[in-house]
Amino acid sequence: MTTQFLDHQWKSFWRSKNTGKSIAIRVVLWLLILYFVAIFLVLSFAMDKILGKVFPGQDVIASFNGFILYYFLLDLVMRFQLQELPTLSVQPYLILPIRKKQIVNYLSLSSLSTTFNYSPFILSLPFLLKVVLPQKGGLAFTGILLSLLGLTLFNHFFSLYIKRKVNLNGWVMLLFLGAIGLVSYLDFKWHVISIAAASSWLFNSIITAPALALAVLAFAVGCFYVNYLFLKSNLYLDELRASSSAVKSSTEIPFLDRFGAVGDLVANEVKLILRNKRPKSTLTMSFIFLLYGLIFYTKPQTSTIYWAPIFCGTFITGIFIINYGQFMFSWQSSHFDGILVSKVRIRDFFAAKFLMFTIASTVAYILSTPYTYFGWHILYAHTAMYLWNMGVSSFIVLWFATYNYKKINLSKGASFNWEGVGASQFLLSIPLFVTPLLIFLPFNLLHQQTLGLVVLGLIGMVFLLTRKTWIDLLTKRFNKQRYKIAEGFRNE
Amino acid sequence: MIEVQNLTKSYSGVRVVNIPALVINKGETIGLIGNNGAGKTTLFRMILDLIRSDGGEVLSKGANVVQNENWRDYTAAYLDEGFLIDYLTPEEYFYFVGSLHQLTRAHVDEKLSTLTEFFNGEILNKRKYIRDLSKGNQCKVGVAACLLQSPELLMLDEPFANIDPSTQIRLKSILKDAAASGNMTTIVSSHDLSHVTEVCQRILLMEKGKIIKDIHTDANTLKELEEYFSVMQ
Numbered sequence: 001m002t003t004q005f006l007d008h009q010w011k012s013f014w015r016s017k018n019t020g021k022s023i024a025i026r027v028v029l030w031l032l033i034l035y036f037v038a039i040f041l042v043l044s045f046a047m048d049k050i051l052g053k054v055f056p057g058q059d060v061i062a063s064f065n066g067f068i069l070y071y072f073l074l075d076l077v078m079r080f081q082l083q084e085l086p087t088l089s090v091q092p093y094l095i096l097p098i099r100k101k102q103i104v105n106y107l108s109l110s111s112l113s114t115t116f117n118y119s120p121f122i123l124s125l126p127f128l129l130k131v132v133l134p135q136k137g138g139l140a141f142t143g144i145l146l147s148l149l150g151l152t153l154f155n156h157f158f159s160l161y162i163k164r165k166v167n168l169n170g171w172v173m174l175l176f177l178g179a180i181g182l183v184s185y186l187d188f189k190w191h192v193i194s195i196a197a198a199s200s201w202l203f204n205s206i207i208t209a210p211a212l213a214l215a216v217l218a219f220a221v222g223c224f225y226v227n228y229l230f231l232k233s234n235l236y237l238d239e240l241r242a243s244s245s246a247v248k249s250s251t252e253i254p255f256l257d258r259f260g261a262v263g264d265l266v267a268n269e270v271k272l273i274l275r276n277k278r279p280k281s282t283l284t285m286s287f288i289f290l291l292y293g294l295i296f297y298t299k300p301q302t303s304t305i306y307w308a309p310i311f312c313g314t315f316i317t318g319i320f321i322i323n324y325g326q327f328m329f330s331w332q333s334s335h336f337d338g339i340l341v342s343k344v345r346i347r348d349f350f351a352a353k354f355l356m357f358t359i360a361s362t363v364a365y366i367l368s369t370p371y372t373y374f375g376w377h378i379l380y381a382h383t384a385m386y387l388w389n390m391g392v393s394s395f396i397v398l399w400f401a402t403y404n405y406k407k408i409n410l411s412k413g414a415s416f417n418w419e420g421v422g423a424s425q426f427l428l429s430i431p432l433f434v435t436p437l438l439i440f441l442p443f444n445l446l447h448q449q450t451l452g453l454v455v456l457g458l459i460g461m462v463f464l465l466t467r468k469t470w471i472d473l474l475t476k477r478f479n480k481q482r483y484k485i486a487e488g489f490r491n492e
Numbered sequence: 493m494i495e496v497q498n499l500t501k502s503y504s505g506v507r508v509v510n511i512p513a514l515v516i517n518k519g520e521t522i523g524l525i526g527n528n529g530a531g532k533t534t535l536f537r538m539i540l541d542l543i544r545s546d547g548g549e550v551l552s553k554g555a556n557v558v559q560n561e562n563w564r565d566y567t568a569a570y571l572d573e574g575f576l577i578d579y580l581t582p583e584e585y586f587y588f589v590g591s592l593h594q595l596t597r598a599h600v601d602e603k604l605s606t607l608t609e610f611f612n613g614e615i616l617n618k619r620k621y622i623r624d625l626s627k628g629n630q631c632k633v634g635v636a637a638c639l640l641q642s643p644e645l646l647m648l649d650e651p652f653a654n655i656d657p658s659t660q661i662r663l664k665s666i667l668k669d670a671a672a673s674g675n676m677t678t679i680v681s682s683h684d685l686s687h688v689t690e691v692c693q694r695i696l697l698m699e700k701g702k703i704i705k706d707i708h709t710d711a712n713t714l715k716e717l718e719e720y721f722s723v724m725q
Binding site: 004008011012015091092094095096097098099100236237 | 537540541542543544561564565567568569570571574575576577578579580584588589591592593621641
C-alpha cells in the first residue's frame with residue numbers, strides 16, 4: 001500500500017501544473033537548492049575553524065554541542081512558519097477501502113520529505129566525520145547522529161501537531177509562540193536558564209554514553225505516536241480543511257467610496273487580499289520588507305553612498321507594487337471570466353489597480369520616514385523613488401501583467417510557493433530595479449547626486465500626471481491579450 | 493443494511509441533519525431528494541464517516557461506522573470530483589481502485605469492457621489526466637470506479653447532474669439491473685424527480701435535515717412529489 005501511495009505522490013509531483021512546465025523555473029530552483037546545499041557544506045567543513053575562532057580556547061566539540069539545541073529551537077520556529085501541512089490530498093482515499101491507519105501513516109511519511117529534515121545532516125555530517133569520528137570514535141559518532149535524527153523527527157512531528165492544533169484553535173499559536181518567546185527571554189535576557197548548558201550536558205553525555213541517543217529517539221517516536229492518534233481521530237473532511245470557518249464579518253471601506261466605481265473595484269481587491277491566505281501572506285511579507293533598510297543603512301560605510309537608498313527606496317516604497325503586482329491578474333484568475341463579462345470597464349479596471357498601488361506605496365512611504373534617522377539623503381532618495389514607483393513602476397508591473405497567463409490558488413501559503421511563477425516574473429525584476437539605477441548612474445559619475453534624485457522624482461511625476469495616456473495604452477494592450485489571459489486562467 | 497439512530501449534525505447553530513431513526517434494507521434502491529440545504533450530502537458524508545456527527549450513530553451491517561472500518565470493504569461511493577485522484581489517468585485510477593479489491597489488471601479490464609457503452613468512447617485511452625476531463629466525464633469515471641468494486645452498498649450523490657442524456661439513460665439502466673439482481677443496496681440523491689421515481693423503489697424526502705416522507709414508489713409517486721415541490725415555490 002505504501003508503495004502505491006508513494007507512486008501517487010511521485011505522479012502528483014511530476015504531473016502537477018506547477019512543476020516542470022517551465023524549464024527556466026526548474027533550473028533556477030535547482031540552482032537555488034544547489035547553492036544552499038553548497039553553502040551548508042562549506043559551512044560544515046569549516047565549522048571546526050569557525051567555532052575555534054568564535055570561542056577561542058574552547059574545545060570545538062564542546063562548542064558544537066552547546067549549539068545543537070539552539071539550532072533545533074530555531075528550526076522549530078522556522079518549521080512552524082514555513083512547513084506546509086499535507087492535508088487535502090487524502091480526500092480521494094477516504095471513501096476507498098483503505099484503513100484509516102494506512103492513510104495516517106501515509107500522511108506522516110509523505111510529510112517527511114521536506115528540506116528541514118535534510119539540512120541538519122548536511123550541516124553537521126561533514127563536521128562529525130571530520131572531527132567527532134576521529135576524536136571520539138565510531139560509537140559516539142553514531143550516538144550523536146542518532147540523537148540528531150531523533151531531534152529532527154521530534155521537531156518535524158511536533159510542529160505538524162502544533163500546526164494541526166492551531167487549525168482547530170487559534171489560541172494554541174499564541175501559546176506556542178509565547179512559550180518560545182519565554183524560553184528565549186529566560187535564556188538571553190534574564191539568564192535564568194541556559195540552553196547552551198543543557199545542550200552541552202546532553203550531548204557530552206551522549207558522547208560518553210552513546211546509548212542515551214535511544215532516549216532521544218524514543219522522544220521522537222512518542223511524538224510521532226501522539227500525532228498519529230490525533231490525526232486518526234480527526235480524519236474528517238470538515239476538520240482537515242486548513243482554515244476554520246468562523247463567522248466572517250463584512251468589511252466596508254468608506255474612504256474608497258469617494259472614488260466611485262473605481263473605488264468599489266479597489267475595495268473588492270482589498271477584500272481579496274485580506275480574505276485569502278496567499279495574498280494575505282504577501283501583504284504581511286511587504287510589511288516585513290519595510291525593515292529591509294536596516295540591513296543597508298546601519299552599515300557606516302554605506303551611509304553616505306546613494307546607491308543603497310535608491311535601491312532600498314525602490315524596494316521599500318514599492319514593495320507592494322512589486323510583490324503583489326508581479327502576479328497581477330493571476331490573483332483574480334478564478335473569476336477572471338466573470339470580470340470580462342461583467343459591466344466593469346477595462347479603463348476602470350486599470351485605474352483601480354493604479355489607485356491601489358498609489359495607496360499602498362503612500363502607506364509604505366509614510367512608514368519608511370523614520371529611516372531619516374540615518375541621514376536626510378535617505379528621505380530625499382525615498383521621496384524620489386516613491387514618486388518613481390507610483391508613476392513608472394506601477395505602469396511597468398501592469399504592462400508585464402498582460403503577459404501573465406498563470407493561474408494562482410489563493411488558499412495556499414506564499415512561502416516556497418512556485419505556483420504562478422513564470423518567466424514574466426523574472427523579466428519583470430530587471431526593468432524595475434535596473435532602470436532607476438541606470439538613470440542615476442551618469443549623475444553619480446558627475447557628482448550631481450541631488451540632481452539625479454530630482455530627475456528620478458520628476459520622471460515619476462510626469463508619468464503620474466499623464467496617467468490617462470498610460471491607462472489608454474494598457475487598455476489597448478489588454479484588449480488584445482484578454483483571450484490569451486482568460487484561456488490561461490481557465491487551465492488549472 | 494444501514495441503520496441510522498438519533499443522528500444529528502449542526503453547523504453554526506443550524507441543525508442540518510436530524511434523523512431519529514432510519515432503516516435501509518439489503519437490496520433496496522433508495523432515492524434521496526430534497527431542496528438545496530436539506531441535508532442530503534451531509535447525511536451521505538456521515539454514513540461514510542467523512543464528517544463527525546454531533547450525536548447518534550450510523551450502523552452498517554450492525555457495526556458502527558465510526559468504530560469499525562469493515563464497511564469500507566463493501567461500500568463504494570462517489571460524491572464529487574474532489575474524491576477522484578485527479579492527477580492520474582482514468583486507467584491508472586481504475587487499476588488502483590481494483591488493486592484495493594485484489595483485482596488484477598486483467599480483471600479490471602474485463603469489468604471495464606462491460607461499461608464501454610457507458611463510457612461512450614470518452615474515457616479510456618484518451619491519454620488525459622482525470623483533472624482534464626469535463627465534469628460529466630469525471631462523473632463517469634467516479635461511477636465506473638464504484639461499479640468496478642462490485643459493492644454491496646453503492647452511494648451516489650447527484651450522479652445525473654452533469655452527464656448527458658444518453659449517459660443518464662445508460663446509468664439508469666445500470667442501476668435498475670443492479671437492483672434487479674438484489675445483491676446491491678443503492679442510495680442515490682438527485683434533483684431530477686422523474687429519474688429518481690423511475691430507478692428507485694423507495695424514496696426519502698428530506699427537508700431542513702429531517703426525513704419528512706418515506707414512500708414506496710408507485711404510479712402516483714411522481715405526481716405526489718411534483719406537488720410537494722410546486723407548493724414550495
